[in-house]
Amino acid sequence: MNFQEIILKISEYWSLKDCLILQPYNSEVGAGTFNPSTFIRVLDNAKWNAAYVEVSKRPKDGRYGENPNRFQQFYQFQVIMQPAPENIQELYMKSLEYLGIEIRKHDIRFVEDDWESPTLGAKGLGWEVWLDGMEITQFTYFQQVGSIPLTVIPVEITYGLERIAMFIQKKNSVIDIDWSNEKKWKDIMLEAEKEFCYFNFKSANVELIMTQFEKSEEEVKRLLKEDLVYPAYDYVIKCSHFFNLLDSRGAISQKERANYIMRIRNLSRAVAKHYMERKNGEE
Amino acid sequence: MAKNNLFFELGFEELPVEANRLLREKVQELLKSFPEKFRESDFTANLYSTPRRAAVFLEGIKLESEIISEEVKGPAENIIFADSKLTKAGEGFIKSKQISEDALVRRDGFVYYTKKSGGERVEKVFQDLFLKCIASISFDKTMKWEKTGFLFPRPIRWITGFVNNSPMDFIIGPVKTDTYTYGNRSLSSSKIPVFNGYDYFEKMNENYVEIDFEKRKSMILFEIEKSAKSLSLALIEDEELLNEVSDLVEYPVIFCGKFDERFLNLPKEIIIAALKQHQRYFSLKRGDESLSPNFIFVSNAPYAEAEDIVNNNQRIITSRLEDAEFYYKNDLSHDMAYYENVLKKTVFHEQLGTFYEKAQRNKKLAASVLKGLKEKEGDLELLTLISKFDIATEMIKDGKEFTKLQGVIGTHYAEAMGYDAETADISREHYLPLTNEGELPKSITGTAFSIADKTDNICGAYVSGNKPTGSKDAMSVRRDSLSLIYLLTKKKMNIDMEPLIEEALQNYSKTELKQEIADYIKKRMEVLFASYKIPYDAVRCALYGETIVPFTIYTKAKLLGELKSNDDFKDIVGGLKRVANILRNEKEKSVETYYDNQYEKNLYDAGFDVKKKISEFLKAEDYESVLKNLLSIRKPIDEFFDNVMVMDKEASVKERRVQLLFFIRGIFLQFGDFSKIVFESELNPEDVK
Numbered sequence: 001m002n003f004q005e006i007i008l009k010i011s012e013y014w015s016l017k018d019c020l021i022l023q024p025y026n027s028e029v030g031a032g033t034f035n036p037s038t039f040i041r042v043l044d045n046a047k048w049n050a051a052y053v054e055v056s057k058r059p060k061d062g063r064y065g066e067n068p069n070r071f072q073q074f075y076q077f078q079v080i081m082q083p084a085p086e087n088i089q090e091l092y093m094k095s096l097e098y099l100g101i102e103i104r105k106h107d108i109r110f111v112e113d114d115w116e117s118p119t120l121g122a123k124g125l126g127w128e129v130w131l132d133g134m135e136i137t138q139f140t141y142f143q144q145v146g147s148i149p150l151t152v153i154p155v156e157i158t159y160g161l162e163r164i165a166m167f168i169q170k171k172n173s174v175i176d177i178d179w180s181n182e183k184k185w186k187d188i189m190l191e192a193e194k195e196f197c198y199f200n201f202k203s204a205n206v207e208l209i210m211t212q213f214e215k216s217e218e219e220v221k222r223l224l225k226e227d228l229v230y231p232a233y234d235y236v237i238k239c240s241h242f243f244n245l246l247d248s249r250g251a252i253s254q255k256e257r258a259n260y261i262m263r264i265r266n267l268s269r270a271v272a273k274h275y276m277e278r279k280n281g282e283e
Numbered sequence: 284m285a286k287n288n289l290f291f292e293l294g295f296e297e298l299p300v301e302a303n304r305l306l307r308e309k310v311q312e313l314l315k316s317f318p319e320k321f322r323e324s325d326f327t328a329n330l331y332s333t334p335r336r337a338a339v340f341l342e343g344i345k346l347e348s349e350i351i352s353e354e355v356k357g358p359a360e361n362i363i364f365a366d367s368k369l370t371k372a373g374e375g376f377i378k379s380k381q382i383s384e385d386a387l388v389r390r391d392g393f394v395y396y397t398k399k400s401g402g403e404r405v406e407k408v409f410q411d412l413f414l415k416c417i418a419s420i421s422f423d424k425t426m427k428w429e430k431t432g433f434l435f436p437r438p439i440r441w442i443t444g445f446v447n448n449s450p451m452d453f454i455i456g457p458v459k460t461d462t463y464t465y466g467n468r469s470l471s472s473s474k475i476p477v478f479n480g481y482d483y484f485e486k487m488n489e490n491y492v493e494i495d496f497e498k499r500k501s502m503i504l505f506e507i508e509k510s511a512k513s514l515s516l517a518l519i520e521d522e523e524l525l526n527e528v529s530d531l532v533e534y535p536v537i538f539c540g541k542f543d544e545r546f547l548n549l550p551k552e553i554i555i556a557a558l559k560q561h562q563r564y565f566s567l568k569r570g571d572e573s574l575s576p577n578f579i580f581v582s583n584a585p586y587a588e589a590e591d592i593v594n595n596n597q598r599i600i601t602s603r604l605e606d607a608e609f610y611y612k613n614d615l616s617h618d619m620a621y622y623e624n625v626l627k628k629t630v631f632h633e634q635l636g637t638f639y640e641k642a643q644r645n646k647k648l649a650a651s652v653l654k655g656l657k658e659k660e661g662d663l664e665l666l667t668l669i670s671k672f673d674i675a676t677e678m679i680k681d682g683k684e685f686t687k688l689q690g691v692i693g694t695h696y697a698e699a700m701g702y703d704a705e706t707a708d709i710s711r712e713h714y715l716p717l718t719n720e721g722e723l724p725k726s727i728t729g730t731a732f733s734i735a736d737k738t739d740n741i742c743g744a745y746v747s748g749n750k751p752t753g754s755k756d757a758m759s760v761r762r763d764s765l766s767l768i769y770l771l772t773k774k775k776m777n778i779d780m781e782p783l784i785e786e787a788l789q790n791y792s793k794t795e796l797k798q799e800i801a802d803y804i805k806k807r808m809e810v811l812f813a814s815y816k817i818p819y820d821a822v823r824c825a826l827y828g829e830t831i832v833p834f835t836i837y838t839k840a841k842l843l844g845e846l847k848s849n850d851d852f853k854d855i856v857g858g859l860k861r862v863a864n865i866l867r868n869e870k871e872k873s874v875e876t877y878y879d880n881q882y883e884k885n886l887y888d889a890g891f892d893v894k895k896k897i898s899e900f901l902k903a904e905d906y907e908s909v910l911k912n913l914l915s916i917r918k919p920i921d922e923f924f925d926n927v928m929v930m931d932k933e934a935s936v937k938e939r940r941v942q943l944l945f946f947i948r949g950i951f952l953q954f955g956d957f958s959k960i961v962f963e964s965e966l967n968p969e970d971v972k
Contacts, residue, residue, distance in 0.1 A: 067609065069602040084428060086440065089296055090472040103469055107582035107592055109531060110334075112299035114424065125426040125437065127297060132587075132595030133562055133580065141428055141438070153428050172598055253628055 001100060002178040003165050003185065007053060010077050010159065013098040014051035017091060019079060022052035027234060028241040031056050032078030032158055033117060036233055041080065042145050043272055044279050045152040048082045053161070057241065059200035059248035065186070065193045068173035072196050072248075073189075075161040082154035084141060092139065092157055096131070099168065107132050115140040115156075119240050119264040121147030121272070124156070136163050146272020147265065200248040210251070213242040213260075220267045229275045236267045286325065287346055287447060289409060290480030292338040292464060293417075293455070294441040300530040302422050302436035307332050307496065313416045314339060320348040321405045331494035333533045335465070338494060340480050341409075346446065348408075350401040357394040363387070364394075406446050410453050417455075431457045441465070445479045466490025467533050469584045491534040491585045500529040506537040507565055507579050514539065516567040516575050519555065528563050532583040540564070540597045541577050546604045549611055550695040552688055553678070557603045560684035564600070607678070607685070614676040615699055623668055625675035632758075634747040635791075641739065642671040644790045645713075648735035649728070651786055655778065658727050662706075669697050669706060670713045670732055690714040719765035719811060723773060730774060734783070737767040741804075742787040745796045751803070764807040771833040772811075777904075780804060780831040801831060812837060817844045820961045827956035839906050839955055847962070851914045856960045858920040859951060862944045863958040865929055871945040872938075882923045883943055889919040890947045901953060909954055916947070 001009070015021050025035040032038060032054035041048045054076045062072030085091060089110070097103055110127035115138055117123070126140035138158040142150055162174045162185070171177055175186040216235045223232035243260050246252050252260060298306065307330060314328035326343040357363065357380075363373035369384060377384055380396060388395045417435070425434040433439075433456025442460050444451030453460045463474040464483065467490055475490060477483045484494075493499045504525060511518050529535070546554060551574040558564040558578055565579040580596055626639040635641065646667040653660050673693030678685050685692065693710025705726060712729030713736050715722050724730045744750060744758035751760040771778055784801060788794045805826050809819045817840045825839035846852040878884040893912045900908040929944065931937040951957050 063609065067602065067605055068598075070606065083430070086429075093468070093472055104586045105584070105588050105591065106469070106595075107584040107587055108469055109583055110297035111531065112297070125424060132582075132592050133599045134595060141426055143426055151432075152430070153426075166598075167595065170594075172601075253630070 001165075001168050002180050003161070004180055006099060006161060006165055006168065007075075007077070009099055010095060010161075011051065011053075013095050014079055017049075019049045019051040019081070022050050024053050024055050025237075027237045028057045029054065029237055030058055030240060030244060031117070032076045033120060033122060033156065034237050034240065035078065036230060038078065038080045038156065039120060039122075039145060039268075039272075040229070040233060040275060042082055042142060042150065042154045043148060043275055045150075046082070048080065048154070051077065051079045054078050057244070059196075059244050062193070062197035062200055062248075064197045065175055065190050068175075069163070071162075071174060071193060072200055073193065074174075077159040077161050079157040079159075080154055081157075083152050084155035088155050088157075089139075092129070092137070099164065101131070101168065110139065113138070118261050119243070120145065120268050121265045126155075131164075131167060134163055134167060136160055136167065146275075147269040148272050148276060200245060202249075204245050204249050206246065206249055206251045209242050209245050209249075213239055213246070216242065217263060217267065220270065224270055224274050227274075227278070229271060229278065232274070233268075233271045236264065236271055239264050239267060285447075285481075286323070286343045288480050289341040289344055289405060289444070289446050290338070290483055291409070291413070291444040291451065291453075292336055292442065292483065293439060294336045294443070294464060295435065295439045296437045297334045298437050299423075300527050302424075303332060303334065303337075303530050304526075305420050305422060306337055306417070309416050309420050310337060310339060310413075313412055314341070317341065317412070318348075318408065320401070321345045321408065332496045333492060333494055333499075334530055335468070335533060336492075336494070338483070340484075344405055346405055348401040348403050348405075350399060352397050352399050354388075354395050355398045357387070357396055360389050360392050360394055364389070406444075406451055406453075410451075414455065429457045433457055443477055443483075445477075448479045467492050467583070467585065470586070493534050496529060499532065499535055500525060503529060503535045503537065503581055506535070507581075510537060510539050510579055511567055514567070514575075514577055516569060516577060518579075519566045519568050519574075521559065521565065524559055524563060524565065528581045531563065532581055534583060534585050535581045536583070536585055536587065537579060537581055538587075538589060538593050538596070539577055539579050540593050540600070542597065542600050542604060544576050546608065547574060547576060549604070549607060550692070552691050552695075553607050553611065553685065554604065556685055556688055557607050558600065560687075561603050562596070562600060564596075610676070610678040610685075614678055614696060619668055619672060619700065622672040622675045626668075626671060629675055629680075632743065632747060635743045638671055638674050641743075642667045644739045644787070645670065645732060645735040647790065648738055648783065648787055649731040651783070652731040652734050652778065653728070656727065656731070656776075658731070661728055666706065666709045666728055666732065669693065669702065670709045670736075672697075673710055716766050716770055718762065719769040721766070723770060730770070730776075733770060734767065734778065737763045737770075738780070738783050738787045739790070741767070742784060742791065742793075742796070742800060745800055746788070746791045746793050750799070760803070761807070764804055765811050768804070768808055768811050768833045772837045775834050777832060777834065780833065781829060804831060808833060808836060812840055815841075817841055818847065820959055821847070823959040824955040824957055827952060827959075835904065835906075838904075842906055842910055843955070843960070846910065847960075849914075851917045853962060854921065855914060855917050856957050856962070858917070858924060859948065859957040861924065862948050866941065866944055866948065869941045869945070872942055878939070878943075880927060882919070882926045883940065886916075886919040886923045886947065887943055889916050890950055894950045897950070897953065906954070913951060913954060916950075920947070 011021050022037050029035060032052065035052065035054055037050050037052060041050070055073060056076050057073050059072050061070050063070045081088065093103060109130040111130055113128040114125050115123065122142065122145040124140035124142040126138070128135045129137040129139055136159060140156045142154050142156060144150060162177060165177045166174060169178055175190055177185040179185050179188055216238045219235045220232045223235065243264060247257065311330050314330060317328055321344050323343040323345060328339065328341045331338040358376065363370060363376055377387070382396050386396050422436045425436055427434060428438040435456070439456060439458050441464065442453060442455055442458050443462060443464050444453055444460050450462050451460050463476050464486065465472070466475055470491055475486050477486060487494050493502065507518055554574060555566045558566050562580065567575040567577050567579065569575050582592060584592065623639070626642065627637055629638045631638045631641040646663055650660060650663055673679050673689055673696060676692065676696065678692050679689050690711040694707045697707035697710060698704060708726065709729055709732060712724035712726060713732035715724045715729070715733055724733050740758065740763045741760050744760045749758045781801060785794055785797050788796055808826070809822045812822050813819050821840040821843035822836065824843055825836045878887055893916055897909045897912050927940065929937065929940045931940065
C-alpha cells in the first residue's frame with residue numbers, strides 16, 4: 001500500500017465511523033491539535049467527530065533528511081471524537097486492520113504517555129501506541145484545553161503516517177517510502193526538507209521573526225477586542241510557529257524560553273476564554 | 284461440594300505501571316483484612332493483575348454473616364414510660380433503635396431490648412470495601428472520561444463479578460457489572476462470556492492472558508535467561524525494568540534482536556539507556572562484562588512471526604542509536620572552553636543563577652572542604668568545569684532519555700577529549716552517592732565536590748523559597764541531605780556541617796537561614812540513623828552542641844543505643860534527668876571547691892577525676908572509653924541524691940550544691956545531652972514523633 005493509499009484508506013475508515021473528513025489547516029502548526037477543528041471545537045461540549053491529515057512542522061526536529069525517523073515536517077492523521085466513544089480502543093485497533101495490518105501477528109501495546117502542550121494550555125492522559133516497538137500513534141483523553149478544564153471529554157488519536165507507511169512497506173527510512181507506485185517520498189520532499197533544515201537552523205531571519213512574534217501577539221489582543229475569535233486564534237498559531245523557529249535558530253535562552261511559552265499560553269487561554277464567554281452568552 | 288466463592292474483575296484500558304502497582308498494593312490490603320465473619324476456616328483470597336484488569340478470587344467464604352442476638356440495657360424505666368405509656372423520650376428511643384414498643388422489656392427499673400446484628404451479605408460488604416479501597420488510593424494522576432466525572436487513572440470499561448454462579452449487581456462510576464470479559468488484545472476484541480470464577484480462569488488461559496503478575500515476571504526472567512544462555516551471554520539485571528515490562532504485557536513472549544556492532548563505539552551506558560528508556564529492551568553482556576549487540580525484548584503477541592517482529596524492532600533501535608550517535612559526535616566536536624561559555628548562559632535556577640555560577644559556588648565550598656582535610660587542591664578550576672560541563676551537551680540538554688546519565692556522560696566525554704581518567708571522573712563522582720545507599724565517590728576531590736554540590740543544593744533550595752515540606756520537596760532537599768549524611772558517615776569523615784552551611788549561605792548573603800537548615804539536617808540524621816536501628820533518642824542525645832559532625836553523632840548514638848539495656852546507664856540517665864529538672868531555673872556560676880559534706884565532696888572528686896580522664900579520650904575520639912568513664916560516676920551521683928537535699932533552706936548551701944550539679948552536668952554534656960534519652964517505661968506518645 002503506498003502512502004497516498006494509506007491516507008485514502010484511513011480517511012475512508014473514519015468517514016465510515018461518522019467522522020467529518022476535513023483538510024489540513026492553512027497555517028504552520030506543530031501538531032493537528034493546533035488546528036481549530038480540534039482546539040476550538042473541543043471547548044464547547046457539543047458532539048464533534050472529525051478526522052483530517054495535518055502537516056506538522058517541528059523545525060528543531062530536522063536532521064537534513066539523514067536520520068531515518070526525524071524530520072522537520074511530517075504528516076499526521078488526526079481523529080478527534082467528542083464525547084470519546086466507549087469502544088474507542090477497539091475502533092482504533094480496527095483502523096489498523098483496515099490498513100491491512102494483521103493485529104494477531106504483531107505486538108501492539110498501549111504505553112503510558114500523558115500528552116501535554118504547554119503553549120496551548122492543553123493536557124490529557126493516554127498512551128503512545130507501539131506497533132512492534134515503534135511508536136505509531138499518540139492516544140489522548142483531553143482533560144484541559146486552552147487552560148480550561150473540559151466537562152465532556154474528547155479523545156484525540158494522532159497517527160504518524162510516515163511511520164505507519166514505513167511499517168506497512170517495510171522501509172528503513174522515511175525517505176524511501178513509496179508515495180505512489182511511481183514516486184518515493186524523497187523524490188517529492190527531500191530537497192525541500194534539506195532547505196528547510198538549513199533555514200530552521202542557520203538562515204531564518206531572527207530579527208524579522210522576533211518582530212513577527214511581537215506583532216502577532218499584539219494582533220491576537222486587538223482581534224479579541226473586536227470579538228474575532230477565529231482570526232485571533234490564527235495569530236496564536238503564528239506565534240507558536242515563530243517561537244519554534246526562534247528556538248531552532250538557538251535565538252532563545254533557556255530562561256526566555258519559559259517566558260515565550262507562557263506568553264503563547266496566555267494568548268491561547270485568552271482566545272479559549274473569549275470563545276467560551278461568547279458561547280455562554282448566546283445560550 | 285465446591286466451596287462458596289466470590290469472584291470479581293475490574294477491567295480498564297491499559298493502566299500506567301505505577302498506578303497498577305498502587306492498585307495491587309491496596310487491593311491486597313483489602314483481601315488481607317477481609318472481615319473474619321465472612322471467612323470459613325479454609326478461606327483463601329488471591330489477587331490477579333494485568334495492564335488491563337485487576338481480579339480477586341475469594342474461596343471458603345460465608346455468604347452471610349452469622350446473626351447474633353443480645354439483650355441490651357436501655358435507659359431507666361421512668362424516662363421511657365409514664366403511666367405505662369411511652370413518654371416523648373420513649374418514643375424517640377424506640378425510633379432511634381428501630382424497634383417496636385412491644386420489644387421493650389421492663390426489669391429492675393430499667394428497660395431492656397434485644398439487639399440483632401449480622402446477617403449482612405458478603406457481596407454487599409465486598410462491594411462497599413472495594414469502593415472504599417479504590418477511593419482511598421492516592422494515584423499520581425487521575426482522569427475523567429465520561430459524564431459522571433468518576434476519577435481513575437484510565438477509563439474503567441467493564442466489571443464482572445460472581446458469588447458462586449450468581450452474577451453480582453455492582454456499579455463503579457459509570458460501569459455496571461455484566462457477565463463478560465476480554466482476552467489478549469492482539470487476538471481479538473470480542474466479548475468473552477464468563478459463568479463463574481472457575482470459568483474465568485479457564486477463559487483467561489484459553490485467551491492468552493496470564494493473570495498472575497508474579498508468574499508473568501518469573502516467565503519473563505526464565506525465558507530471558509534461557510535465551511541469553513543460548514547466545515553464551517548474560518542478562519544485565521534490572522529489577523525495575525523487569526517489573527515494568529511485567530506490567531506492560533498480558534502474555535509475555537520473548538524475542539532476541541541485535542543492533543549494528545558499530546554502535547558499540549558509543550559508551551555502553553548510552554546504549555543501555557536507549558534500549559531501556561525508549562524501548563524497554565533488556566541488555567546483555569559478554570563473559571568479559573562488555574556489552575553485547577544482542578538484546579532481548581518482551582512482546583504481548585503470542586502469534587507474532589519472529590522474523591517480522593524482530594526486524595521491526597531492530598529497525599527502531601537503529602534509529603534510536605543513530606540519534607544518540609548524532610548527539611555524541613556533535614557534542615565531541617566542541618571543546619571545554621565552548622561548554623564553559625554555554626554554562627554561562629544556561630540557567631540552573633531562576634533565583635540561583637547559571638550553571639556556571641552554581642559550579643563556582645561548588646568550587647569555593649570544595650576548596651574549603653579540601654583545606655579542612657589538609658588535602659591538596661589540584662586544578663580546582665578545571666575540576667569545577669569538568670564536573671558540570673555535560674549539562675551543556677546536547678545529550679543531556681535535549682535527549683530526554685539520557686538526562687539520567689548526567690555525570691556519567693561528562694566522564695565519558697572528558698576522557699574522549701583527552702583528560703586523564705581520574706580528572707574526568709569528577710563529573711560522575713561529584714553526584715555520588717545518588718541516594719542514601721548508593722555508590723560513594725572514591726577520590727578525595729570527588730568527595731569534596733559531592734559535599735559541596737549537595738550543600739549548595741540544600742542551601743539554594745532554602746534561599747529560593749523551596750524548602751521542603753511534608754508534601755513538597757521541589758528541589759530534592761530530602762534526598763540530598765540524606766545522601767550527604769550517608770556520605771560523611773560512611774566515609775568516617777570528621778567534617779562539621781555547621782560552618783559548611785554557613786559558608787554556602789554566605790555565597791548567597793543569606794546566613795540567617797543557618798539555624799533552620801541545621802535543624803532540618805539534624806532531623807534527617809534521626810531518620811537515617813533510625814534506619815540503621817539506632818534509636819532516635821540516642822541520636823538526639825548525641826546531637827547536643829554547636830557542631831554537626833555526622834560521623835561523630837553516628838558513633839556516639841550507636842554506642843548509646845547499645846547501652847540502653849545497661850543498668851548503670853539507666854540509672855545515670857535517671858540521675859541526669861533529675862539534675863536537668865533541678866537546674867532548669869538556675870544559673871551557672873563558678874564552682875566552689877570546698878565541700879563540707881562527704882557526698883558532695885565524693886561527687887566533685889569523681890567528676891574531677893573523670894573529666895581529666897576523658898579529655899584525652901575525647902581528643903582521640905574514643906567515645907567508648909568516654910562513656911565507660913562517665914558511667915563510673917553512677918555511684919557518687921546515687922549516693923549524693925540519696926543523702927543530700929539540694930534545695931537546702933540555707934541559700935549558700937543550696938547554691939553550692941546547684942553549682943556542683945552544673946559541674947557534673949557539664950562533664951556529661953561533652954558527650955551529649957543524656958536527659959534526651961527515653962526509656963520505654965516513660966514513653967509517652969508525643970515522644971515517638
